[in-house]
Amino acid sequence: MPIPDTETSSRTPAPDPVPGDVSLARLSLRVNGAVRELELDTRTTLLDALREALRLTGTKKGCDHGQCGACTVLVEGRRIYSCLTLAVMHEGESITTIEGLGTAEALHPMQAAFVKHDGYQCGYCTPGQICSAVAVLEEIEAGIPSHVSESLDAVRISDAEIRERMSGNICRCGAYANILDAINEVGGQPA
Amino acid sequence: MMPFTYERAQSPAAAAAAAARSPSAKFIAGGTNLLDLMKLRIERPGHLIDVNGLALDRIEPTAEGGLRIGALVRNTDLAADARVRRDYAVLARALLAGASGQLRNKATTAGNLLQRTRCPYFYDTDQPCNKREPGSGCGALAGYSRQLAVVGGSEACIATHPSDMAVGMRALDAVVETVRPDGATSEIPIEGFHRLPGETPQIETALQPGELITAVTLPPPVGGTHVYRKVRDRASYAFALVSVAAVIQRDGSGAVALGGVAPKPWRRAEADAALPQGAQASAAALMQGARPTEDNAFKLKLVERTLGAVLAEARS
Ligand SMILES: Cc1cc2nc3c(=O)[nH]c(=O)nc-3n(C[C@H](O)[C@H](O)[C@H](O)COP(=O)(O)OP(=O)(O)OC[C@H]3O[C@@H](n4cnc5c(N)ncnc54)[C@H](O)[C@@H]3O)c2cc1C
Ligand code: SF4
Ligand code: FES
Ligand code: FES
Numbered sequence: 001m002p003i004p005d006t007e008t009s010s011r012t013p014a015p016d017p018v019p020g021d022v023s024l025a026r027l028s029l030r031v032n033g034a035v036r037e038l039e040l041d042t043r044t045t046l047l048d049a050l051r052e053a054l055r056l057t058g059t060k061k062g063c064d065h066g067q068c069g070a071c072t073v074l075v076e077g078r079r080i081y082s083c084l085t086l087a088v089m090h091e092g093e094s095i096t097t098i099e100g101l102g103t104a105e106a107l108h109p110m111q112a113a114f115v116k117h118d119g120y121q122c123g124y125c126t127p128g129q130i131c132s133a134v135a136v137l138e139e140i141e142a143g144i145p146s147h148v149s150e151s152l153d154a155v156r157i158s159d160a161e162i163r164e165r166m167s168g169n170i171c172r173c174g175a176y177a178n179i180l181d182a183i184n185e186v187g188g189q190p191a
Numbered sequence: 192m193m194p195f196t197y198e199r200a201q202s203p204a205a206a207a208a209a210a211a212r213s214p215s216a217k218f219i220a221g222g223t224n225l226l227d228l229m230k231l232r233i234e235r236p237g238h239l240i241d242v243n244g245l246a247l248d249r250i251e252p253t254a255e256g257g258l259r260i261g262a263l264v265r266n267t268d269l270a271a272d273a274r275v276r277r278d279y280a281v282l283a284r285a286l287l288a289g290a291s292g293q294l295r296n297k298a299t300t301a302g303n304l305l306q307r308t309r310c311p312y313f314y315d316t317d318q319p320c321n322k323r324e325p326g327s328g329c330g331a332l333a334g335y336s337r338q339l340a341v342v343g344g345s346e347a348c349i350a351t352h353p354s355d356m357a358v359g360m361r362a363l364d365a366v367v368e369t370v371r372p373d374g375a376t377s378e379i380p381i382e383g384f385h386r387l388p389g390e391t392p393q394i395e396t397a398l399q400p401g402e403l404i405t406a407v408t409l410p411p412p413v414g415g416t417h418v419y420r421k422v423r424d425r426a427s428y429a430f431a432l433v434s435v436a437a438v439i440q441r442d443g444s445g446a447v448a449l450g451g452v453a454p455k456p457w458r459r460a461e462a463d464a465a466l467p468q469g470a471q472a473s474a475a476a477l478m479q480g481a482r483p484t485e486d487n488a489f490k491l492k493l494v495e496r497t498l499g500a501v502l503a504e505a506r507s
Contacts, residue, residue: 084226089222145287
């Protein structure tokens with residue numbers, strides 16, 4: 001079913017669906033540079049669209065409720081939790097997942113730094129950590145303040161800044177110290 | 192999640208009209224609260240109206256010298272806006288104390304105001320909860336109530352409003368602008384926007400069915416020192432046990448609002464008036480009539496001490 005807009009639906013008000021009725025929507029997403037056409041149940045989260053429909057299983061599902069960060073991806077360059085957004089809400093938008101950041105042959109500098117500093121143990125949180133870390137450095141660069149920034153106007157990279165900004169990515173293995181070293185390496189702070 | 196149909200709103204008035212046509216419709220903005228609750232079947236909309244395409248994502252000066260913040264401005268962008276950082280720092284600080292970077296990138300002005308309580312019994316569909324299931328009872332009153340309200344609650348519900356942003360806005364006397372299904376617009380001062388639970392904790396705001404928030408306006412800057420201090424169980428990524436938003440002038444006068452203690456951002460004229468006398472007097476006015484449980488009585492002392500720290504910071 002194509003997505004109706006309010007103009008058409010004002011002529012034919014959509015009846016509320018009865019439980020059990022499934023509503024489908026067609027959409028297209030630009031994922032890691034390639035346009036992907038999809039037909040999905042409207043309930044499909046962006047996370048499930050990536051993992052189940054597009055088979056990009058690098059992005060992980062931890063809590064599915066916005067509490068762990070394992071599902072972090074970049075949408076139009078900004079990090080978000082893909083578990084708390086619907087795929088249909090991202091028609092035409094650009095999504096970057098861990099698969100799009102780098103490849104085994106050509107690692108993204110953040111991926112290489114995580115390998116070098118052993119920024120993981122089981123690795124389950126790692127794709128989310130890396131996507132988040134890439135965006136964190138851009139946010140600091142752009143002067144976006146954080147809870148620990150002493151001045152709202154002069155944001156400088158520091159361990160405290162990185163810890164605060166990465167607090168939305170939980171690591172059950174507790175690899176935090178090495179994750180911090182990896183981000184510092186890319187961010188230009190001495191580890 | 193229960194199945195739902197989906198549409199993209201074409202204009203604010205059309206969105207409100209569409210919501211009024213379909214009794215189980217809901218707006219979706221960032222989705223970070225609504226989808227969480229839909230997965231748990233606490234929210235069960237049959238129709239979603241996606242408002243993300245509406246041109247409500249700008250921050251503009253008002254004719255009076257204040258700021259109009261579009262309903263869809265993301266929390267990250269609001270906190271980073273140069274005018275907000277300069278003139279309304281208490282709001283920037285409140286925003287940055289909330290949630291995580293990923294959530295703030297999605298969360299919107301309107302969605303943040305309308306986020307629902309984090310009461311653990313509200314979230315657990317096996318438990319009684321008057322807010323989720325009117326008339327079923329309140330699990331929290333005789334249960335685990337450490338995080339819940341000490342003031343403003345009722346026999347029916349002692350939930351807190353979890354927003355940090357709204358506490359900053361309360362200290363700044365923000366006004367919520369809306370459009371109704373018939374196209375009429377309205378302005379609701381934030382003081383009266385969130386309702387106390389009384390007998391009907393399921394009714395949380397002054398909004399009418401289908402009413403869409405279009406913006407929040409801030410009055411012209413009042414100067415002063417802006418402080419937001421949040422006390423929580425973790426250093427980051429946790430809701431407030433107590434938070435204090437304050438704008439303090441050189442002569443010691445000012446405005447103070449609290450989060451984490453009441454069903455709405457909590458402010459009292461008597462407490463503002465008592466600010467020059469210090470934290471004890473002002474906190475006493477804020478907590479006047481408080482009815483804490485055994486679990487959360489500590490919040491009374493915590494309010495006084497946090498306010499004391501805020502006033503010391505403002506003076507230094
Ligand atoms: C793990 C976690 C931790 C968090 N920690 C904090 C915290 O510490 N402090 C804090 O303040 N918040 C916290 N949050 C909550 C977060 O701030 C909210 O989820 C967010 O602000 C909601 O905004 P949204 O745009 O995503 O709303 P949505 O989920 O899209 O909508 C929320 C509600 O608002 C309605 N709505 C949306 N837009 C409009 C509109 N324009 N007009 C009328 N109705 C509308 C929707 O119908 C829905 O009922 C946390 C959330 C999570 C998941
Ligand atoms: S405090 Fe309110 S939200 Fe919590 S269980 Fe009682 S009625 Fe429900
Ligand atoms: S899976 Fe999305 S935050 Fe945990
Ligand atoms: S490496 Fe195991 S959860 Fe982070």
